[in-house]
Amino acid sequence: MISTAFIHKHNIQPYLPAAISLAMLLAGMAADSFLTFAFFTGYVRLTWYIVAYLPVGLPVIKECWEALREKEFFAEFTLMILATAGAFAIGQYPEGVAVMLFYSIGELFQSAAVNKAKGDIKALLDVRPDIANVIKNGSIYCMKPEEVRIGEIIQVKAGEKVPLDGELLSLESCFNTAALTGESKPKTIRQGEQVLAGMLNLGKVIEVRITRMYADSSLSRILDMVQHATARKAKTELLIRKFAKIYTPVVFFLAVALVVIPCLFVHDYQFSAWLYRSLIFLVISCPCALVVSIPLGYFGGIGAASKNGILFKGSSYLDLITKINTVVMDKTGTLTKGVFRVQQIVTAGMNEREFTQILAVLESQSTHPVAKAIAAYGKTETKAYQASDVEEISGHGLKGNVGGYEILAGNTQLLKKFGVSYDTAIDDIVESIVVVAINNQYAGYVLIADEIKEDARQAITQIHACGITQTVMLSGDKDSITQKVAQAVGVDRAFGDLLPEDKVRKVEEIKSDKTRAVAFAGDGINDAPVLALSDIGIAMGAMGSAAAIETADVVIQTDQPSKIATAIKIGWATKRIVIQNIALSFGVKAIVLVLGAGGLATMWEAVFADVGVALLAILNATRIQKKRF
DSSP states (O other): OOOHHHHHHTTOGGGHHHHHHHHHHHHHHHHHHTOOOTTSSHHHHHHHHHHHHHHHHHHHHHHHHHHHHTTOTTOHHHHHHHHHHHHHHTTOHHHHHHHHHHHHHHHHHHHHHHHHHHHHHHGGGGGOOSOEEEEETTEEEEEOGGGOOTTOEEEEOTTOBOOSOEEEOSSEEEEEOHHHHSOOSOEEEETTSEEOTTOEEOSSOEEEEEOSOGGGSHHHHHHHHHHTGGGSOOHHHHHHHHHHHHHHHHHHHHHHHHHHTHHHHOTTOOHHHHHHHHHHHHHHTOTHHHHHHHHHHHHHHHHHHHHTTEEESSHHHHHHGGGOOEEEEESBTTTBOOOOEEEEEEESSSOHHHHHHHHHHHHTTOOSHHHHHHHHHGGGOOOOOOEEEEEEETTTEEEEEETTEEEEEEOHHHHHHTTOOOOGGGGGOOSEEEEEEETTEEEEEEEEEOOBOTTHHHHHHHHHHTTOOEEEEEOSSOHHHHHHHHHHHTOSEEEOSOOHHHHHHHHHHHHTSTTOOEEEEEOSGGGHHHHHHSSEEEEETTTOOHHHHHHOSEEETTOOTHHHHHHHHHHHHHHHHHHHHHHHHHHHHHHHHHHHHTTOSOHHHHHHHHHHHHHHHHHHHHGGGGOOO
């Protein structure tokens, strides 16, 4: 006797009803065929097969009842019950049990496939740390991550997960970022750089200053997107569901017609024979394979993408990304690292140290990568200044008061806007510069350098290989720098010196050509309008702004532009699998329907054809999770 503990431990409970029905069906068929039990006839035989039917039949009857309560009279459950009840009515007991048994086995395979698909996505839920070790007054307190506030310092030991986003205070440590990015290669993060919730600390004990509340952390946003990903259905998926609602009643009335109409034309009409054909028709026409395998195909695509560090916010975007023929990208943070370093400071007569102090205090009020670089560079200075009336002028720079000085810091367009004359020789500098004016007088500039991402050129090559006919780069940076980066990575067209509204205008121009389906990839707050405007918005998620991630349709957790091509490949692989399943389901069913209506197929063939098609479709749908992209 199998114990209850054994059943729960090995999770075999879902398989018990099918196992019981199968054992009883085989025993009954053996009694019918090979043994001569005098008592196994009449009501005894009927009772045996009814008992064999109930373990697999009752759950379907319950589902049918729920559907009827919702006024869905022609669900696949109704077809199954009608077919099996009809088989019992004409004395085909084994066939009646077999129809429901194999339908249930198909459902078990479906559940296993769905659980496998969910596995890659649900794995993200396991990276949520339960506690945060907060350092207060030299003591460590264990708190829930939701209770920790911005600015507090936490300790993360080796082997522990980082519970919240923050800035690394220790010199450096090595982190496993696989849960967030899909990348198994450890990443070294140094003092002052950002660490994200969900990263696994592989080095020594570290301290992190919290920069975001848990609800705003990258991990929390990712989990929320994953949990809502399946809510947005693809058009194909919605179409199949609508089709099933029309198809099922049509099939039902055709089955009725197959019983009734022949009596008007067939000379030796036998009701039981034509009812049997009608039941075969009902079994083989069940839309289970379509209704199950198509959503599973899309779910598998979302799971495969998550495994590769890409989050689709719904299956509809898996469909839509296959229609893209133009990819537009931001430069900073998308094709370049967006990690700027101060290379040189040139002043127009002012003391360099004081110039750096004043500028660093102003730039510390901005979250722009260039501003962060200057603020970090100026941290080494000791003199304290206070910033006030700081105003960020979109696409230009900053304006504010520092230590009694009125400061302008940004591009040359900012100085022109406020009528400040400057040394025009700086217009010939190719690298990024921040030009500074103090009290409406040109005071100097800071030379800033950014690096192209390692996989940027490979990304453009792969994007073109995916059938994308045009790649475009847009940047607020100087046009000379933009063209230099574009040439280095192989982008088809590039535009620099753009304000956020200019980027929107450029994308609108591209979209005015109705043959163009546009994807835009970016990471900044100022990219949010363009992400919303494009057909597919792709956000760089690891370091991207909350606005960009919320607006985008697809989030790349690794910040690698080469993942854009991977996302397109996954979209195409999903589409191929869905089309294959539709063709397989319709093709096989059409053949066996004709054979059944003509009396050339038995109930057994109908059962195996229906369940076989469903299983093949399910297995085909799960292939995408094992593919390498």
